[in-house]
Amino acid sequence: MTTSPPFLPYGRQTIEDDDVAAVAAALRADFLTTGPTVEAFETAFKTQVGAEHAIAVANGTATLHLAMLALGVGEGDVCIAPSITFLATANCARYVGAEVVFADVDPHSGLMTPDTLAAALARCGDRPVKAILPVHLRGDVCDLPAMRGMASAAGAVLVEDAPHALGSVATFDGVEHPVGDGAYSAFASFSFHPVKTLATGEGGMLTTNDAQLAARARSLRGHGMVRPPGADPWWYEMPEIGFNYRIPDVLCALGLSQLAKLDRFVARRRTLTALYVERLADLSPRVRRATSPDYSNPALHLLTVLIDFDALDLSRRMVVDGLKAHGIGSQVHYIPVHQQPYYVKRYGALDLPGAQAWYDRCLTLPLYPTMADSDVDRVVDALSKVLAR
Incomplete structure (x- = not known):
């Protein structure tokens, strides 16, 4: 079994x-x-x-x-x-x-x-x-x-x-x-x-x-x-x-x-991030990791990728559901706040094209210290299969 x-x-x-x-x-x-x-x-x-x-x-x-x-x-x-x-x-x-x-x-x-x-x-x-x-x-x-x-x-x-x-x-x-x-x-x-x-x-x-x-x-x-x-x-x-x-x-x-464990947590997050960078290269240009400024050495809390869903003829919901079927969770960070009903009512509609372009393509993949190196392979392999559909 x-x-x-x-x-x-x-x-x-x-x-x-x-x-x-x-x-x-x-x-x-x-x-x-x-x-x-x-x-x-x-x-x-x-x-x-x-x-x-x-x-x-x-x-x-x-x-x-x-x-x-x-x-x-x-x-x-x-x-x-x-x-x-x-x-x-x-x-x-x-x-x-x-x-x-x-x-x-x-x-x-x-x-x-x-x-x-x-x-x-x-x-x-x-x-x-x-x-x-x-x-x-x-x-x-x-x-x-x-x-x-x-x-x-x-x-x-x-x-x-x-x-x-x-x-x-x-x-x-x-x-x-x-x-x-x-x-x-x-x-x-x-x-x-x-x-x-x-x-x-x-x-x-x-x-x-x-x-x-x-x-x-x-x-x-x-x-x-x-x-x-x-x-x-x-x-x-x-x-x-x-x-x-x-x-x-x-x-x-x-x-x-x-x-007391922060340094260990940070080191592990950076190791996992480096593994993601290596594996996600196989999916470029369909999938790109969010860029980092040259001056920034992040301890990433979120591993966010940008996916051209339209070019792939896939909706984000299809990708999210497909990953879930493979046992992979994901999330969206974030819906633009200026589009929330409260703020639209207060300030009217705003045109912020960068925020819209980010939202249209972003998807957050698993990242936390207790993940194994092989879990990164598992996530990227599942994403590749879902996008190939």
């Missing part, structure tokens, strides 16, 4: 025995939430990425919301976000009453570029631009030096949306910068959703080199409460309203355990 090989999802967490032991130890400790493990996770994380401050929160969306609040973004302000991203990148501006101007992306990488940012800035008119949110899609890094210069000229700051890019490195002017080091941005935002490079179940982290921004984000994470110096130990004040965006010690214990 033969058994089918296991289903390969497009992404999944890597949880090992020491992770389980770390969580069990946290469950037996004195604090389940708002305890010392949160601070320990923050300290280890900021050391890992080279930032001055790290603020752990409940999820990745909360990091972006807190960044907007800490920066004072509000009614009458404009934030620029690429259309190829998850909904939260744009939504965080709307949470605080700001408007969103969508930037187009490079159709081959999915990244916002200086040129597409310049076009978005031009569409802002005389409205004040408060924040620009470059998204390090798949793990590849945006051109941060150029974008910071453009942001400064517009009176804005950068907030890096980096959930895909933990472990990625970019070389600018001969200097290597780990994503999250704060060299070019006011904040960098990370997510620890299960399919991300580091998993806590749910959770997120903000990094910054600005002590005042860090203090404000910490306060807003916990209802806006502060304790003035010298106050009685039970005393608290709420100078401004905040949110309950705290993260439990139990999840931070898992995060600490995962963070």
Whole structure:
């Protein structure tokens, strides 16, 4: 009797025995939430990425919301976000009453570029631009030096949306910068959703080199409460309203355990990516891997390929279903946010040809550390068979 090989999802967490032991130890400790493990996770994380401050929160969306609040973004302000991203990148501006101007992306990488940012800035008119949110899609890094210069000229700051890019490195002017080091941005935002490079179940982290921004984000994470110096130990004040965006010690214990393995996770992702590059060459030009900028050394969270479905006379749904029949999962990252009904109703129809071209061709294939080398062969072989139909 033969058994089918296991289903390969497009992404999944890597949880090992020491992770389980770390969580069990946290469950037996004195604090389940708002305890010392949160601070320990923050300290280890900021050391890992080279930032001055790290603020752990409940999820990745909360990091972006807190960044907007800490920066004072509000009614009458404009934030620029690429259309190829998850909904939260744009939504965080709307949470605080700001408007969103969508930037187009490079159709081959999915990244916002200086040129597409310049076009978005031009569409802002005389409205004040408060924040620009470059998204390090798949793990590849945006051109941060150029974008910071453009942001400064517009009176804005950068907030890096980096959930895909933990472990990625970019070389600018001969200097290597780990994503999250704060060299070019006011904040960098990370997510620890299960399919991300580091998993806590749910959770997120903000990094910054600005002590005042860090203090404000910490306060807003916990209802806006502060304790003035010298106050009685039970005393608290709420100078401004905040949110309950705290993260439990139990999840931070898992995060600490995962963070200790980050270098191994990153190395494995890079090895698998190199195998994909080699094998996918056999399918060119029908299938091409998303391009990476020369300065970017990514720890890819997503292995995205671009397929000319029209030339193959195949719909994407046919390919997705065909891969599934072979036990291969896939996903689409992302539907252009500017096409979502809420934003169409608010801003009308927009013509962003790069985002449309990316969406029309993109498909994400399995990539996660516990994949075997042979799994890459299996994925590419299945894709070849499905496309040959």
